[in-house]
Amino acid sequence: xxxxxxxTHALVDLATFDANLDAVRDRVAPARHMxxxxxxxxxxxxxxxxxxxxxxxxxxxxxxxxxxxxxVRALVGDDVRVFAWLLxxxxxxxxxxxxxxxxxxxxxxxxxAVASAGTTSPVRVHLKVDTGLNRNGVRLEDWxxxxxxxxxLQSEGRIVVEGIWSHISEASxxxxxxxxxxxxSALDATAAASLTPAWRHLSASAASFLxxxxxxxxxxxxAFAYGISPAGGPHEPELGISPVLSLRTRVVDLRDGExxxxxxxxxGVPSIAAGKVHVGIHGSRARVLRIERxxxxxxxxxxxxxxxxxxxxGPGDDGEPTATExxxxxxxxxxxxxxxxxxxxxxxxx
Amino acid sequence: xxxxxRRLAVRLDRLAANVRRYRQAAHGLIARVDHDGFGLGxxxxxxxxxxxxxxxLAVADFDEAVRVRAAGVSIPLLAFRPDGASVAGLGVxxxxxxxxxxxxxxxxxxxxxxxxIDCGGARRGFAPDDASGMASVASIAPVAAxxxxxxxxxxxxxxxxxxxxxRGTIGTGVPAHLHGTRGVLAGRGADDEFxxxxxxxxxxxxxxxxxxxxxxxxLTGRVVLTKRIAAGEGVSYGYIYRAEKDGRIAxxxxxxxxxxxxxxxxxxxxxxxGHRARVIGRVAMDVVVxxxxxxxxxxxxxVVFLGDPAEGEPGLAEWARITGRDxxxxxxxxxxxxxxxxxR
Numbered sequence: 001x002x003x004x005x006x007x008t009h010a011l012v013d014l015a016t017f018d019a020n021l022d023a024v025r026d027r028v029a030p031a032r033h034m035x036x037x038x039x040x041x042x043x044x045x046x047x048x049x050x051x052x053x054x055x056x057x058x059x060x061x062x063x064x065x066x067x068x069x070x071x072v073r074a075l076v077g078d079d080v081r082v083f084a085w086l087l088x089x090x091x092x093x094x095x096x097x098x099x100x101x102x103x104x105x106x107x108x109x110x111x112x113a114v115a116s117a118g119t120t121s122p123v124r125v126h127l128k129v130d131t132g133l134n135r136n137g138v139r140l141e142d143w144x145x146x147x148x149x150x151x152x153l154q155s156e157g158r159i160v161v162e163g164i165w166s167h168i169s170e171a172s173x174x175x176x177x178x179x180x181x182x183x184x185s186a187l188d189a190t191a192a193a194s195l196t197p198a199w200r201h202l203s204a205s206a207a208s209f210l211x212x213x214x215x216x217x218x219x220x221x222x223a224f225a226y227g228i229s230p231a232g233g234p235h236e237p238e239l240g241i242s243p244v245l246s247l248r249t250r251v252v253d254l255r256d257g258e259x260x261x262x263x264x265x266x267x268g269v270p271s272i273a274a275g276k277v278h279v280g281i282h283g284s285r286a287r288v289l290r291i292e293r294x295x296x297x298x299x300x301x302x303x304x305x306x307x308x309x310x311x312x313x314g315p316g317d318d319g320e321p322t323a324t325e326x327x328x329x330x331x332x333x334x335x336x337x338x339x340x341x342x343x344x345x346x347x348x349x350x
Numbered sequence: 351x352x353x354x355x356r357r358l359a360v361r362l363d364r365l366a367a368n369v370r371r372y373r374q375a376a377h378g379l380i381a382r383v384d385h386d387g388f389g390l391g392x393x394x395x396x397x398x399x400x401x402x403x404x405x406x407l408a409v410a411d412f413d414e415a416v417r418v419r420a421a422g423v424s425i426p427l428l429a430f431r432p433d434g435a436s437v438a439g440l441g442v443x444x445x446x447x448x449x450x451x452x453x454x455x456x457x458x459x460x461x462x463x464x465x466x467i468d469c470g471g472a473r474r475g476f477a478p479d480d481a482s483g484m485a486s487v488a489s490i491a492p493v494a495a496x497x498x499x500x501x502x503x504x505x506x507x508x509x510x511x512x513x514x515x516x517r518g519t520i521g522t523g524v525p526a527h528l529h530g531t532r533g534v535l536a537g538r539g540a541d542d543e544f545x546x547x548x549x550x551x552x553x554x555x556x557x558x559x560x561x562x563x564x565x566x567x568x569l570t571g572r573v574v575l576t577k578r579i580a581a582g583e584g585v586s587y588g589y590i591y592r593a594e595k596d597g598r599i600a601x602x603x604x605x606x607x608x609x610x611x612x613x614x615x616x617x618x619x620x621x622x623x624g625h626r627a628r629v630i631g632r633v634a635m636d637v638v639v640x641x642x643x644x645x646x647x648x649x650x651x652x653v654v655f656l657g658d659p660a661e662g663e664p665g666l667a668e669w670a671r672i673t674g675r676d677x678x679x680x681x682x683x684x685x686x687x688x689x690x691x692x693x694r
Binding site: 007038039040064065066067086087088089090091106107109110130132133134135136139169170171175253255258260262265266268270271272290293294295297306331332333335336339340343344 | 352410430572585587639649679686
């Protein structure tokens with residue numbers, strides 16, 4: 001790329017992304033990686049990363065809702081499985097089924113709506129059991145009649161049960177073990193209803209890397225594919241991943257020992273991080289002093305000049321912290337930091 | 351989820367009323383529509399402010415200026431930073447706080463400059479007595495006005511004195527602007543040729559809840575499903591909430607990707623059918639869980655995250671209290687997936 005990037009941009013490093021995908025694949029094998037791309041691939045740009053991931057061998061894309069799944073379907077071939085799970089009976093379920101989208105169903109009314117969507121071929125569904133998170137998912141005491149109904153609908157040729165799945169809280173290993181016990185009992189009840197789906201999936205990034213018994217057939221990994229490690233650790237080097245996105249800008253003013261950067265809270269830089277984080281300028285750590293609406297200031301390293309590149313967060317090559325380190329400074333997680341980056345800041349792919 | 355499952359509804363009639371109110375309190379009004387109209391949508395907001403009597407619209411940069419002009423809004427425009435596309439022939443002036451910025455503005459076709467004056471703690475602009483700095487700008491392009499900027503913690507009198515000194519430095523006859531919402535509400539609207547107002551036009555309250563105008567924006571999600579919860583069970587990641595007793599909960603669209611701060615979990619309230627209900631457990635990326643208590647709700651019901659405190663609905667001041675962030679920061683960072691809609 002010979003063209004000079006705009007002074008403020010989010011750099012998306014595709015080689016790092018490829019390496020992260022490989023790290024996920026190797027770590028979770030023989031389970032498969034469902035690459036989660038909701039919210040425009042965690043603000044990295046789904047239009048670029050989804051085809052790239054498929055080229056790299058990813059066979060499943062996790063899309064959240066039907067609108068996102070349909071967008072993904074237009075980017076990839078019909079042999080790629082696309083999964084949507086935040087559904088309501090008001091959604092275009094027939095349209096989704098017609099495009100071969102796998103639907104995650106965790107509610108009886110949605111199951112009925114899917115079954116009566118009027119499709120020409122059976123709709124692929126993944127039945128969700130609530131193993132304790134209390135979000136979507138059928139409670140364990142309602143699970144038997146739920147899978148019995150699903151078995152009926154499958155024998156009528158209206159649906160085909162492709163998967164059983166759940167979400168865990170990651171509150172503690174004990175809590176997650178308890179959730180897995182529930183998942184196992186739901187699997188037993190599913191088998192007893194003569195359903196034998198090929199895809200059992202329970203874990204997201206952290207459990208898929210750290211707890212082999214949670215992998216089953218498929219893991220739903222977004223964060224680690226983007227190189228976002230859990231707040232509080234373990235961090236990137238331990239996991240064998242690296243941040244894909246770095247937020248970069250240039251010094252626009254120097255005064256009283258401070259370097260002024262044209263990024264602020266309105267661009268997604270959380271004001272409450274002032275005084276708690278640093279940015280990287282030519283490999284030096286520059287302490288963040290103020291974060292206002294449209295600008296921020298940092299302690300200018302020795303020899304700073306107008307136009308110097310400043311990196312707010314990224315993999316650390318220029319002295320910058322990771323998004324997760326920003327998150328830890330303000331009691332949140334790296335995903336919230338990355339997703340907040342103003343979508344009008346251009347993404348530059350390298 | 352259907353398109354209306356995450357909505358930021360903008361009351362243009364209220365925006366117009368706020369514009370008229372602030373316009374009346376001053377000789378001239380610079381309406382701030384920068385940063386995509388404070389996140390509400392640049393073009394509809396710019397058009398409404400122009401129609402309601404704003405004298406000038408302030409945008410973030412030349413890219414925003416081009417978008418406003420392309421939409422047919424013809425009143426004068428001020429770009430806060432001289433960056434982006436060429437604005438030659440479009441009737442745009444730019445703020446410049448250095449000679450370099452002034453040069454960039456002229457290179458990109460700006461008709462004139464609002465010279466930025468540091469009126470206290472601003473980290474931008476010329477000192478009020480920097481005659482040679484101001485002259486260096488004037489030698490490059492016509493100076494249309496002085497734009498005083500000050501840290502919000504600087505007292506009105508101190509900032510106003512600084513601007514007055516700058517007027518003395520540059521010579522008489524150049525219009526100036528310094529005060530915003532806070533200044534107008536403190537009776538400073540008639541000090542200068544213009545006031546430069548953002549917060550008040552949108553009715554964004556101060557973090558302590560003090561109103562600045564009629565609330566313009568309303569953030570809503572939808573109930574995805576409702577279900578039972580048993581005493582002792584946890585909710586959402588980390589189980590930071592456990593149910594004290596058996597009850598009913600709702601899964602609701604809008605999460606931290608949509609601008610609901612992750613940290614408000616367990617503290618913020620929403621309104622469903624006019625009744626308050628608490629967000630329980632961690633805010634997730636796309637959804638929250640709500641304790642319905644005695645409230646009845648059905649899938650598809652609207653859930654108000656940010657409404658009008660004057661009508662008893664949850665508002666930005668509650669989020670500011672929990673997060674320690676300013677209300678303008680919270681208001682202007684509602685996520686891109688949330689659809690903006692406009693009504694009168």
